[in-house]
Amino acid sequence: MxxxxxxxxxxxxxxxxxxxxxxxxxxxxxxxxxxxxxxxxxxxxxxxxxxxxxxxxxxxxxxxxxxxxxxxxxxxxxxxxxxxxxxxxxxxxxxxxxxxxxxxxxxxxxxxxxxxxxxxxxxxxxxxxxxxxxxxxxxxxxxxxxxxxxxxxxxxxxxxxxxxxxxxxxxxxxxxxxxxxxxxxxxxVRPDFELPELDGIPITQPKIEVRDEDVDVELRRRLMRFGTFEPVEGGPVEADDLLYVDLKIRSGDEILESLDNFDVPARSTVVKGIALPTFGEAIVGKRQGDTASVEAVIPEDYDRPDLRGKPATVETVIREIKRLIVPPLTDEKAKEWGFDSAAEVRDRLRQTLQAEADDAAQASRRKQVEDYLLEKTPMDLPQALSIRQTDRVLARRTIELLRMGFPEVEIRRRMDEMRVRAQDQAVRDLKLAFVFDKIAKQWEIEVGEDEINGAIADIAARQNRRFDRVRDDLSRNDGIYLLAMQLRDAKIADRLLEKANLQEASG
Incomplete structure (x- = not known):
C-alpha cells in the first residue's frame, strides 16, 4: 500500500x-x-x-x-x-x-x-x-x-x-x-524519529455507562439524516446555517477570487485554501442583503508563492440563507421505523448503546495507547500544518466519523472546526499517522479485502445505504485506502494492547 x-x-x-x-x-x-x-x-x-x-x-x-x-x-x-x-x-x-x-x-x-x-x-x-x-x-x-x-x-x-x-x-x-x-x-517529507518501547504500555480498564445525554445525542444524530435545509425568510443568520453569497478575496489591490452565489457555512471555515477563523462571528446575526468582511492571512503553502504570508480580506454579500431543520421524533416517525412509539425508540437506542459499551471501552483503551505513543515519541512537527497535511488528516478523520455513523452534515461541521481551529488535534493525528506507519512496516501489518468489505458493510448499515453505493463513494475519494489504514491502525493498537500492562480503574 x-x-x-x-x-x-x-x-x-x-x-x-x-x-x-x-x-x-x-x-x-x-x-x-x-x-x-x-x-x-x-x-x-x-x-x-x-x-x-x-x-x-x-x-x-x-x-x-x-x-x-x-x-x-x-x-x-x-x-x-x-x-x-x-x-x-x-x-x-x-x-x-x-x-x-x-x-x-x-x-x-x-x-x-x-x-x-x-x-x-x-x-x-x-x-x-x-x-x-x-x-x-x-x-x-x-x-x-x-x-x-x-x-x-x-x-x-x-x-x-x-x-x-x-x-x-x-x-x-x-x-x-x-x-x-x-x-x-x-x-x-516525513520526520525522522525513533519508536518508543512497545511492550508493557500502562493501560487503565475504563468503566462505560450510558447516560440520558448519550441517548439524546445519538437520537439527534440519526434524525439529522432526515433533515433538510430550508430557506430562511427575513430572519438573521444563525451558527451553522448554509449561506449563498457573492464573495471576493483581496490581497492589497489585487482581487484573487470573485465568486457569485458561492455556498459557505456560517461558522469558521476555509475558502480557497484560506482559513477564516472569525467568519462565523462576523456573519451570525446578519440578514439577507447584508455585507460582512473578515481579515485573514494567506497560508505559507498557497499555490502562489509571491502571496504567502500576506494579509487578505474576504468580503461577502448574503444572497440567501438556509437552515437545517431536523424533524422531531414522534410516534408517527417511530412507526415508520417499525416501532410502536417514540419511547420504544429511545429504549431500543439505549440498549444498542449499552451493547456497544464493549466497543467504547476498547476505543478508550486504544486512545490510551495513542496517548502513550504521542508522549513517548519525540518528533519535530510544525504547529501550523500545511493545506496538504491538513487534508490528509481530515480525510482520515472523515472515514472515522463515517464508521461511527455520523450524518454528512455533521461530518462537514466537524471538519470545518478541525480545519480552522483544532490545529493541536490535527498535529496529533498527523504525528500518530507517522508512528503507525513506522510500526506497520516494522511488524509487517496488512489488511485483507474481506476486512475492508466488512467495514464497508458496517458503514452501509449505520448510514442506511446500500453496500455497493458506499463502496463506490469511497473508491472515488481514496476512501478505500484510508479505511484500510484505519483498520491497520486498529490492528496495531490491539496488538499493543495484548502486550500492555492492564490495570482496573479505581473506584
Whole structure:
C-alpha cells in the first residue's frame, strides 16, 4: 500500500514504470551481477543531476532540479530508435525510414515522453541524493495566465507563478531546444524519529455507562439524516446555517477570487485554501442583503508563492440563507421505523448503546495507547500544518466519523472546526499517522479485502445505504485506502494492547 495517507501515486513508482516500459533490454537473471539497464541509467542520473534545496516550512522543501543535456539527448535517441523500428513513413518500408525523417516526424511526441519520464525519474534521484523521505507527489512550479478582475469590473490576463500537481505540470513543461531540463518543485517529507518501547504500555480498564445525554445525542444524530435545509425568510443568520453569497478575496489591490452565489457555512471555515477563523462571528446575526468582511492571512503553502504570508480580506454579500431543520421524533416517525412509539425508540437506542459499551471501552483503551505513543515519541512537527497535511488528516478523520455513523452534515461541521481551529488535534493525528506507519512496516501489518468489505458493510448499515453505493463513494475519494489504514491502525493498537500492562480503574 502507498505510504502517504491520501493514497496518491508516488512519482518514483511512475518513473520506474515509465522507464521499464521504454527499456529495450530484458531483466537480468536472478543470479546476474551486472545491474540492469534501468539501474545503470538511474545511477548515472543521480550522479549527473544538479539539485539545490531550501527549507521553506517545517517538513517542506523547495528543490531546483536540472537534468543535463547529454542525458536528455541519449534518452531521445533511444526513444527515436524505438519509433524508427515501427515507423510507417510514405516512400519507405516499415522500419526503413532514415532517422532524420523519423526525428522530424516524431520528435515532438518523443519530447513529451522524455519530459514525463524525467520529471518522475529526476525527482526520485534528487530526493535520494538529498536523503529526503517524501510524502506523496511534489508540487511543481509553472507559469500560468489567470484572469483577474479589478474594482471597476474590468477583466485582464496576468501571468503568475503557481504550484500545481505533476499531471498539470506535464502539460506546461516542454523539452528545451538546448541546455538542461530544469524545474522547481516543493515536497513535504516525513520526520525522522525513533519508536518508543512497545511492550508493557500502562493501560487503565475504563468503566462505560450510558447516560440520558448519550441517548439524546445519538437520537439527534440519526434524525439529522432526515433533515433538510430550508430557506430562511427575513430572519438573521444563525451558527451553522448554509449561506449563498457573492464573495471576493483581496490581497492589497489585487482581487484573487470573485465568486457569485458561492455556498459557505456560517461558522469558521476555509475558502480557497484560506482559513477564516472569525467568519462565523462576523456573519451570525446578519440578514439577507447584508455585507460582512473578515481579515485573514494567506497560508505559507498557497499555490502562489509571491502571496504567502500576506494579509487578505474576504468580503461577502448574503444572497440567501438556509437552515437545517431536523424533524422531531414522534410516534408517527417511530412507526415508520417499525416501532410502536417514540419511547420504544429511545429504549431500543439505549440498549444498542449499552451493547456497544464493549466497543467504547476498547476505543478508550486504544486512545490510551495513542496517548502513550504521542508522549513517548519525540518528533519535530510544525504547529501550523500545511493545506496538504491538513487534508490528509481530515480525510482520515472523515472515514472515522463515517464508521461511527455520523450524518454528512455533521461530518462537514466537524471538519470545518478541525480545519480552522483544532490545529493541536490535527498535529496529533498527523504525528500518530507517522508512528503507525513506522510500526506497520516494522511488524509487517496488512489488511485483507474481506476486512475492508466488512467495514464497508458496517458503514452501509449505520448510514442506511446500500453496500455497493458506499463502496463506490469511497473508491472515488481514496476512501478505500484510508479505511484500510484505519483498520491497520486498529490492528496495531490491539496488538499493543495484548502486550500492555492492564490495570482496573479505581473506584
Amino acid at each position: 502507498p505510504d502517504d495517507v491520501t493514497g496518491s501515486t508516488d512519482p518514483r513508482d511512475e518513473a520506474a514504470t515509465a522507464l521499464q516500459e521504454t527499456e529495450a533490454g530484458e531483466t537480468p537473471d536472478a543470479g546476474a551481477v551486472e545491474p540492469s539497464e534501468q539501474e545503470a541509467f538511474m545511477t548515472r542520473l543521480k550522479e549527473a543531476i544538479q539539485v539545490s534545496r531550501e527549507l521553506v516550512g517545517p517538513l517542506r522543501y523547495r528543490m531546483k532540479i536540472g537534468v543535463p543535456r547529454e542525458i536528455l539527448e541519449e534518452r531521445m535517441r533511444d526513444q527515436l530508435k524505438e519509433f524508427q523500428r515501427d515507423a510507417v513513413i510514405p516512400g519507405f518500408r516499415r522500419g526503413r525510414a532514415p532517422m532524420i525523417l523519423v526525428e522530424k516526424r516524431f520528435a515532438p511526441e518523443v519530447g513529451e515522453q522524455v519530459v514525463s519520464q524525467f520529471i518522475g525519474a529526476s525527482f526520485m534521484a534528487a530526493t535520494e541524493n538529498e536523503k529526503l523521505d517524501p510524502i506523496g507527489d511534489p508540487l511543481v512550479q509553472i507559469e500560468v495566465e489567470e484572469e483577474r478582475i479589478d474594482d471597476a469590473g474590468v477583466s485582464r490576463r496576468q501571468k503568475v507563478e503557481k504550484l500545481v500537481d505533476v499531471e498539470q505540470a506535464l502539460d506546461a513543461i516542454k523539452l528545451p531546444r538546448e541546455g538542461p531540463l530544469e524545474y522547481t518543485c516543493e515536497v513535504e
